[in-house]
Amino acid sequence: MEIKSYIENNKKKFLDELFELIRIPSISAIKDYDKELRKAATFLKNQFDDLGLENCEICETEGYPIVYAEKIKDENLPTVLVYGHYDVQPVDPIDLWDSKPFEPIIKKTKIHPEGAIFARGSCDDKGQMFMHLKAIEVLKNTTGIPCNIKFMIEGEEEVGSDNLEEFVRNNKEKLDCDIILVSDTGMIDKNTPSITTGLRGLSYLEVELTGPNRDLHSGLYGGSVANPINSLAKMISSLHDENNKVTIPGFYDKVINYSDEQRKEDDLIPFSINEFKNSIDIDEVHGEESYSTQERRSIRPCLDVNGIWGGYTDEGSKTVIPSKAFAKISMRLVSNQNSKEISQLFIDHMKNITPAGMKIKINEHHGGEPYITSTNSHAYLAASQAYESVFNKKPFAVKDGGSIPIIAQFEKILGVKTILMGFGLDSDAIHSPNEHFGVSNFYNGIETISNFYNFYSNKI
Amino acid sequence: MEIKSYIENNKKKFLDELFELIRIPSISAIKDYDKELRKAATFLKNQFDDLGLENCEICETEGYPIVYAEKIKDENLPTVLVYGHYDVQPVDPIDLWDSKPFEPIIKKTKIHPEGAIFARGSCDDKGQMFMHLKAIEVLKNTTGIPCNIKFMIEGEEEVGSDNLEEFVRNNKEKLDCDIILVSDTGMIDKNTPSITTGLRGLSYLEVELTGPNRDLHSGLYGGSVANPINSLAKMISSLHDENNKVTIPGFYDKVINYSDEQRKEDDLIPFSINEFKNSIDIDEVHGEESYSTQERRSIRPCLDVNGIWGGYTDEGSKTVIPSKAFAKISMRLVSNQNSKEISQLFIDHMKNITPAGMKIKINEHHGGEPYITSTNSHAYLAASQAYESVFNKKPFAVKDGGSIPIIAQFEKILGVKTILMGFGLDSDAIHSPNEHFGVSNFYNGIETISNFYNFYSNKI
Numbered sequence: 013m014e015i016k017s018y019i020e021n022n023k024k025k026f027l028d029e030l031f032e033l034i035r036i037p038s039i040s041a042i043k044d045y046d047k048e049l050r051k052a053a054t055f056l057k058n059q060f061d062d063l064g065l066e067n068c069e070i071c072e073t074e075g076y077p078i079v080y081a082e083k084i085k086d087e088n089l090p091t092v093l094v095y096g097h098y099d100v101q102p103v104d105p106i107d108l109w110d111s112k113p114f115e116p117i118i119k120k121t122k123i124h125p126e127g128a129i130f131a132r133g134s135c136d137d138k139g140q141m142f143m144h145l146k147a148i149e150v151l152k153n154t155t156g157i158p159c160n161i162k163f164m165i166e167g168e169e170e171v172g173s174d175n176l177e178e179f180v181r182n183n184k185e186k187l188d189c190d191i192i193l194v195s196d197t198g199m200i201d202k203n204t205p206s207i208t209t210g211l212r213g214l215s216y217l218e219v220e221l222t223g224p225n226r227d228l229h230s231g232l233y234g235g236s237v238a239n240p241i242n243s244l245a246k247m248i249s250s251l252h253d254e255n256n257k258v259t260i261p262g263f264y265d266k267v268i269n270y271s272d273e274q275r276k277e278d279d280l281i282p283f284s285i286n287e288f289k290n291s292i293d294i295d296e297v298h299g300e301e302s303y304s305t306q307e308r309r310s311i312r313p314c315l316d317v318n319g320i321w322g323g324y325t326d327e328g329s330k331t332v333i334p335s336k337a338f339a340k341i342s343m344r345l346v347s348n349q350n351s352k353e354i355s356q357l358f359i360d361h362m363k364n365i366t367p368a369g370m371k372i373k374i375n376e377h378h379g380g381e382p383y384i385t386s387t388n389s390h391a392y393l394a395a396s397q398a399y400e401s402v403f404n405k406k407p408f409a410v411k412d413g414g415s416i417p418i419i420a421q422f423e424k425i426l427g428v429k430t431i432l433m434g435f436g437l438d439s440d441a442i443h444s445p446n447e448h449f450g451v452s453n454f455y456n457g458i459e460t461i462s463n464f465y466n467f468y469s470n471k472i
Numbered sequence: 473m474e475i476k477s478y479i480e481n482n483k484k485k486f487l488d489e490l491f492e493l494i495r496i497p498s499i500s501a502i503k504d505y506d507k508e509l510r511k512a513a514t515f516l517k518n519q520f521d522d523l524g525l526e527n528c529e530i531c532e533t534e535g536y537p538i539v540y541a542e543k544i545k546d547e548n549l550p551t552v553l554v555y556g557h558y559d560v561q562p563v564d565p566i567d568l569w570d571s572k573p574f575e576p577i578i579k580k581t582k583i584h585p586e587g588a589i590f591a592r593g594s595c596d597d598k599g600q601m602f603m604h605l606k607a608i609e610v611l612k613n614t615t616g617i618p619c620n621i622k623f624m625i626e627g628e629e630e631v632g633s634d635n636l637e638e639f640v641r642n643n644k645e646k647l648d649c650d651i652i653l654v655s656d657t658g659m660i661d662k663n664t665p666s667i668t669t670g671l672r673g674l675s676y677l678e679v680e681l682t683g684p685n686r687d688l689h690s691g692l693y694g695g696s697v698a699n700p701i702n703s704l705a706k707m708i709s710s711l712h713d714e715n716n717k718v719t720i721p722g723f724y725d726k727v728i729n730y731s732d733e734q735r736k737e738d739d740l741i742p743f744s745i746n747e748f749k750n751s752i753d754i755d756e757v758h759g760e761e762s763y764s765t766q767e768r769r770s771i772r773p774c775l776d777v778n779g780i781w782g783g784y785t786d787e788g789s790k791t792v793i794p795s796k797a798f799a800k801i802s803m804r805l806v807s808n809q810n811s812k813e814i815s816q817l818f819i820d821h822m823k824n825i826t827p828a829g830m831k832i833k834i835n836e837h838h839g840g841e842p843y844i845t846s847t848n849s850h851a852y853l854a855a856s857q858a859y860e861s862v863f864n865k866k867p868f869a870v871k872d873g874g875s876i877p878i879i880a881q882f883e884k885i886l887g888v889k890t891i892l893m894g895f896g897l898d899s900d901a902i903h904s905p906n907e908h909f910g911v912s913n914f915y916n917g918i919e920t921i922s923n924f925y926n927f928y929s930n931k932i
Binding site: 041042043101102104105108171172198212214216218223224225226227228229230231232233234235236237238239241242244245246248249250251252292293294295296297298299300305306308309312313314316317318319320321322323324325326327328329330331332333334337338339340342344367368369377378412413414415438441442443444445446 | 503564565631678683685689698699704752754756760766772773778783784794797799804829
């Protein structure tokens with residue numbers, strides 16, 4: 013049977029299976045969901061068993077387990093390692109969801125008139141990761157699996173992949189491969205495919221600023237002691253200059269500056285500033301002086317406050333000067349910035365600018381290194397052909413603003429590059445309320461991935 | 473019997489009764505406590521009945537009721553109106569309390585070796601207000617009540633006394649009096665009495681800043697859209713200049729500037745900057761250039777953020793650019809600033825400095841006008857004598873940094889000045905965890921107030 017027909021005949025089955033996985037609320041950031049993460053891992057192991065893969069295993073780590081499976085056809089054939097994750101982001105603010113985050117439903121949207129799956133994880137990464145399992149099923153029932161395949165699906169990507177690196181280090185032989193394949197990125201639009209050739213790195217820190225040793229009455233003390241919220245606001249404000257450049261000394265020292273030629277080429281990638289603004293309902297874009305919006309979110313580093321809190325935040329009013337104020341602050345990094353170095357620069361700088369009378373404590377959350385890869389490799393060209401075979405368009409090579417920290421680690425430990433074949437859209441609202449994934453993206457993804465194996469193994 | 477002896481003989485009874493009142497968690501800021509506020513009002517009405525007062529009444533308002541009671545001895549005698557409040561501040565952060573906020577216990581402290589009552593409301597204002605009820609009991613059983621007395625105890629002081637003003641307007645005749653007496657302020661220290669002759673006003677607003685229409689992935693969007701938290705931090709930061717002056721245009725226009733003579737006189741009021749710093753564990757004070765710490769918290773206006781929130785504030789990390797960021801911001805005002813005017817200046821200025829691409833919404837919480845009074849009135853001199861009779865020291869006249877917005881309204885509506893006879897200490901931690909009130913302050917307060925009536929009525 014042909015690949016296209018098999019997918020056509022199994023559309024409902026594929027969706028039903030994905031829904032089963034999505035219904036497991038595997039939120040890795042919140043400890044209460046421990047059991048759900050294990051349930052998701054077991055679901056995957058059962059799927060791998062059903063697909064006839066071998067050595068299917070739930071590998072325990074100090075955190076959530078990594079699910080491994082493989083199909084070794086012939087040691088002389090090339091080997092593809094598929095990486096993905098079964099954990100998802102938290103769902104808050106829950107009241108902004110139009111449906112239950114873990115009860116997937118299909119709804120039509122402007123962009124997806126044929127319907128999109130609305131649920132946490134529908135795109136990131138359950139939907140995208142599950143396409144790879146289904147591509148194996150497709151190949152098995154059509155052209156046959158043309159090369160060796162390994163799967164490594166983790167449960168801690170959304171909290172920094174803390175235990176994956178050690179797992180990879182300890183299992184170099186088991187994970188030996190020629191190329192790594194990942195679907196956790198996006199396309200330009202539903203009909204314009206792209207392959208991600210760059211990822212940003214990440215430094216993520218939490219700041220606690222302490223002023224007085226207790227909350228104070230803002231009448232009796234107001235005006236005479238430094239207020240930690242005002243002070244933290246001032247510190248945060250000073251982290252960008254009037255050109256929206258990050259002011260941390262040394263922050264830009266290792267940033268790669270692209271040539272005018274390269275910048276011009278990147279400028280050919282389709283992008284509508286109006287659609288961008290409309291999609292998130294803003295009047296004006298904002299960012300580092302003398303760079304385009306696309307550059308600001310791909311080849312330039314940045315700093316954002318991801319969360320802030322302090323004082324009285326309940327209904328009504330309380331006249332208090334709080335003892336403490338807090339912020340979660342992250343920086344997206346580009347080559348050749350180093351996450352540890354940048355975190356240290358941040359810590360040193362924040363300590364330097366802490367006002368007299370205040371104490372600061374800074375904790376590091378997970379970080380990750382930036383990544384870039386070329387467009388000339390055999391695997392890249394196979395991926396490009398695979399997209400073209402389904403979308404009738406050559407994919408663009410784009411640099412993505414997000415981070416998949418483990419990709420840089422894979423290269424460092426295994427010496428292997430990764431091909432990032434993404435099928436999500438910017439409008440999918442990953443990490444946000446009402447995350448969704450187009451059903452046609454899902455089916456086209458399965459077909460593209462199936463074709464990739466045949467191109468990569470020179471079977472087409 | 474003598475006043476002193478009666479108090480001595482009834483110490484335990486007075487405390488037990490106060491404890492009963494404190495155990496009612498009458499938090500006016502949080503709607504769930506509705507029943508508790510009514511319970512506190514009923515407790516007071518029963519007390520007034522037991523004291524033999526007349527026309528004791530729970531007067532309904534659109535919010536929480538006002539408890540009224542009176543004793544008219546003779547229409548030719550002067551009339552004192554006692555004002556206080558039975559509502560209390562919220563208790564959060566609850567985990568910083570060493571004991572249950574609504575289970576009063578006596579603990580010894582450095583400042584109160586004879587013990588202090590630890591509980592929410594122990595000082596503000598249940599402890600201080602209840603002294604007035606007990607002073608009536610004392611007078612009744614000793615020298616007799618020497619003048620007419622009226623009580624008006626409200627349940628919405630901590631949320632802006634929204635319904636008290638209308639009540640006063642509608643009951644001018646009922647509330648007709650010669651002087652108003654209030655204990656909701658402090659003394660300089662346990663052995664150094666003071667009478668408050670100035671109060672700051674208050675403008676309190678809540679700001680909601682909206683950027684993108686939904687929470688965004690900080691990787692895919694970071695660097696290319698304005699982040700509402702960073703923008704709010706910048707706006708807040710800009711509200712003070714390098715001399716810690718508030719930058720809102722017109723903010724200082726109506727502030728009374730005191731003469732050097734007056735400032736020198738105020739400088740005689742005992743104040744230890746080291747004790748101040750040690751008591752709240754800060755290395756440095758902070759505030760408006762060219763004013764002393766005491767001036768910054770009494771005769772100068774100020775601006776503080778009382779609460780801030782936005783983005784991900786739970787455990788761990790979430791890589792999000794939030795759609796919205798919020799802050800509760802209040803300003804303390806001094807004569808002749810006007811709360812409505814200052815709120816409007818704040819709103820106009822915040823709108824002016826809202827960055828492109830952001831939308832701002834500002835709601836007003838309660839406000840209040842500043843208040844000043846003279847030290848030459850008959851009532852002030854009677855209060856001064858009363859303090860001297862108990863503490864053997866003439867009280868200082870001090871301007872207080874806090875706000876009791878209704879005091880200015882009393883003057884406006886009833887044409888009557890207020891004497892602020894406070895017995896709390898700065899270290900009492902009102903509005904904070906572990907609020908407390910010295911038991912000796914409580915007993916000395918009852919005695920001082922009892923004596924006040926006799927001095928005021930020329931009976932001593």
